[in-house]
Amino acid sequence: MTTRHACRALALGLALASNLALAHGDRGSGGQGGHAGQPAAASQEKASVRFADVSLLNQDGMPVRLEQDLVGEHLVVMGFIYTRCTTVCPVVSAIMGRVQQQLGGRVGQDIQLVSISVDPQHDDARRLQRYARAFQKGPGWSWLTGTPYAIGETLKGLGFSADLSRHPPLILVGDGRSGHWKRYYGVTDPAVLIDELNRLGARRVHVKSTAIADHHEVQP
Template sequence: MQPAPAGKMAHDTAMHMHHHHDMTTGTVRSSVQYTLPAVTLVRDDGKAVSLPDELNDGRPVILTFIYTSCTTICPMVSQTFEELQARLGADRDKVHLVSISIDPEEDTTARLKAYAARFDAGPEWQHYTGTVEASIAAQRAFNVYRGDKMNHTAVVFFRAAPGKPWLRLDGLATPAELLSAYHDVVASN
């Protein structure tokens, strides 16, 4: 049997990566302990809040970093969060979905609210902005700071409870992968 030409294999791999139901999307899972920086962020309702207090409220956390003017990764990740909200079912009220802006100079609370509305964010899904320093501190704490918003990558973080390790999922995950990761994290608690 002849091996497939490299071009065909690359094409087949690329084709698979576009199928949302395909579990071979190339995500990488790792378990990491992160120390939350003592920074204040501004929630999309305009309230200034402590990042550690927001993430340590007892609920499992599913967190990502976005910016509202992004036209590539962020809308895809946010759409996946929107689908995840629906799939969580009864667990939806017990989970805290968090999207932190990496472009706080542009992402006012009004812009974040409009962005959240585009993805039907429920009350359990908050979007955060703040000072550039606070945003960078949060990005650095989760090892996603790339110096320029254009260099950001798709990554989602899961944690069952305060003090527990975070499950880091690098790459564009499907809603099914996010749901599976959430169940794995909660089950391990």
């Protein structure tokens, strides 16, 4: 991606993400709960994921394993991109960039962002690092590539096609601790993703509180 194309893609992606966030805010000001009014192009479903036991490379050229080193017990937002893409990929990256901006210091602490290239034959670590500069504004966001085999196995386990001609906008949000995941298709409002992260975080607190209460009840 050239600098001119990157700037144009970033502007488009940020404009879409901004408009979606504003639309979400307008809905929220009416006192109505939920996200029934989210854009028709967006949809979501519960997901079952499997993490392939393969080594990948991050944008710094360091070997990482997705489940062990990045997901772990974190809350995770995961997108799928490739650097030559000038349509849906910059939009997905801009949405994730907006999520990072709004969550601030939580990213890199309890929350991790992960972008996986679906074009490993072209996207080496150096290209991903250059591409990431247009969207990433802080720590806690890993951009991954690897061998075609490693990427293929990774995508298969996450339920994503490696076919570049059939590359829909898709973002996964989940909890590495509980194993609860959702897939978000289409141009998804960043606020929807943040709401899901907050819901997963609240679920953790509830589970912990319930476990403590149950423990006290069984004490003699």
